[in-house]
Amino acid sequence: MKKVFIETYGCQMNEYDTEIVKTILQKQGYGFTDVPDDAQVIFLNTCSVRENAHKKVHNRLAALKHLKRKNNDLVMGVLGCMAQNLRKELLDEKVGVDIVAGPDAYKKLPEMLAKVEGTGEKDFYLTLSEFETYSDVFPTREGGVNAWLAVMRGCDNFCTFCVVPYTRGRERSRDPLNIVEEVKKLADKGFKQITLLGQNVNSYQYEKYDFADLIEMSAKVDGIERIRFTSPHPKDFPEKLLYLMAENEKVCKQIHLPLQAGNSRVLDMMNRTYTKEEFLKLAGHIRTIVLDIALSTDIIVGFPTETEEEFQDTLDVMKQVKFDSAFTFKYSERKQTIASRKFLDDVPEEEKASRITRTIELQRKHSLEQNQKHLGETFRVLVEGKSKKHDQQMGRNDGNKVVVFPNIGAEVGSFVDVKINTVSTNTLIGNTE
Ligand code: SF4
Known part of the structure; x- marks a missing residue:
């Protein structure tokens, strides 16, 4: 059996x-390994969203090249967004890649592998589909606590x-x-939580069914106790969805609400539509x-032409909303984007560095303040496993915050009530009740 490392x-x-x-691949008889040296096929499933992700993959490909020198029959492939974006660069002889397959090409992989294995020729498939949702491929998953489940793909x-x-x-x-059929299979395997996924998940629409309908239908599945979703866009939060979140106990009281920037002119340049x-x-x-909702966000600093005064609007929104947590980024130009074609990346690096430092500092203060509000509260915690300290266990509350408690031997996937007595920026700590 040929083994694949991904x-x-x-x-x-x-x-x-x-x-x-x-x-x-499993259906075609391939097996899997966690060790690249044992594999006959190596795939890197890549991301294009940040420059850093590109660098990591290039470094990894360079590091894996020695395996190709040892075994001429080893097939190396790049999948995902970077494949879609950088085909020519990746198929360059020096990079050593045999297969380049975009996110809508995965059903073609067995065919592509057969071609490369049979002829030694490189192969690529990058056509983007208007229809492919892989709805006929239910991923094989081992049991666990949370299962990711893609409900829509792409973004307009x-x-x-x-x-x-x-x-x-x-x-x-x-x-x-x-x-819903996939959700039932997940419940049968013992998953307690599902996270509905999409690049723009709350714009989900299938015939007459909208995103709130989908959540409601999923919540009816016995065995599933918690439903989360990511990543939504602020433009798609109708009242119907908010009232469902408020009223349905299975829907977690947590929303990731990507701000990106606080200034309206910059938001307009970003085409964020708010x-x-x-x-x-x-x-x-x-x-x-949705009372007690936990809000997290994404923030980009140093978007082209953003002035210091405009950046202050980002800090101002943060101060008014007091997000529970935030993913913060310095703007970096991505090939193909509208910004890379139309705007000059003109905010100096030292200015971006100063803005991100100030953003992170403010967020840390807010995260701690939000966590301090939980002192004395009791949360229902879904147990995920041991914490870094061996005498403790950890899980998450409804708001997706990490909760640490003494090791009481609680089973992974069970629920325990924890009363919070200590907090830090990222963690709530307490005792079971
Ligand atoms: S950032 Fe904008 S374009 Fe990119 S996936 Fe999200 S909503 Fe779509």
């Missing part, structure tokens, strides 16, 4: 896609900094009945309907 970079959608690839928003619409194509949603005021109004509105 390494995954980037977002949860890529993790999910790796499961799809494994399922497709064309935020000017983002490469996703070019690497993953047009937005398309899966049939909800097919999704202003500073509209974002603040939405965050306030969410908090009045």
Whole structure:
């Protein structure tokens, strides 16, 4: 049996896609290994969202090249967004890659492998589909606590900094009945939590079914206790979805609400379709309907032409919303994006560095303040395993915060009630009740 080694970079959608690839290859008789030296096929499932991710993959390919020198029959492939974006560069003889396959090409992999193995010729497939959702491939998963589940693919928003619409194509949603069938299989395997995934997940629409309908249908599956979703866009939060989140106990009270920037002119350049005021109004509105909601966000500093004064608007929104957590990034130009074609990356590196430092410092302060509000509260915690300290266990509360408690031998996947007595920026610590 030929063995495949797959390494995954980037977002949860890529993790999910790796499961799809494994399922497709398994049906063709391939096995898997965690050790590249034991593999006859090596795939890197890549990400294009940040420059750093590109560098990591290039370094990894260079590091793996010695295996190719040892074994001429070894097949190396690059999958995912970077494949879609950088085909020519990757197929260069010096890089040593045999297969380049974009995110809609995974059903072709057995054919591509047969061709490379049979002829020694390189192969690539990068056509983006308007229809492929892999709804007929239920990923093979071992039991666990949380299962990622892609409900839609692609994105039509064309935020000017983002490469996703070019690497993953047009937005398309899966049939909800097919999704519910997958949720049932996950419940049968013992998963307690599902996270619905999509590049723009809350714009899900399949015939008459919208995203709120999909969540409601998934929540009816016995055995599934928690439902999360990521990543939404602030433009798609109708009242119906917010009231469902408020009223349905299985839907976690947590929203990732990507701000990106706080200044309306910069937001317009980013094509985010909301202003500073509209974002603040939405965050306030969410908090009045879904009480105790945990809000996280994404922030980019140093977008082209962003002035210091405009950056202050980002800090201002942060101060008004007080996010529980944030992913913060310095702007880096991505090939193919509208921003790379239209705007000059003109904010000096030292200025970007200063802005990100100030953003991180402010977020750390807010994260701690938000966590301090939980002192004395009791949370229902879904147990995930041991914490870094061996005499402790950890899990997550409804708001997706890490909760650490003494090792009481609680089973992974069970629920325990924990009363919080200590907090840090990233963690809640307490005792079981
Ligand atoms: S919503 Fe914007 S940032 Fe998100 S995937 Fe689509 S284009 Fe990219």
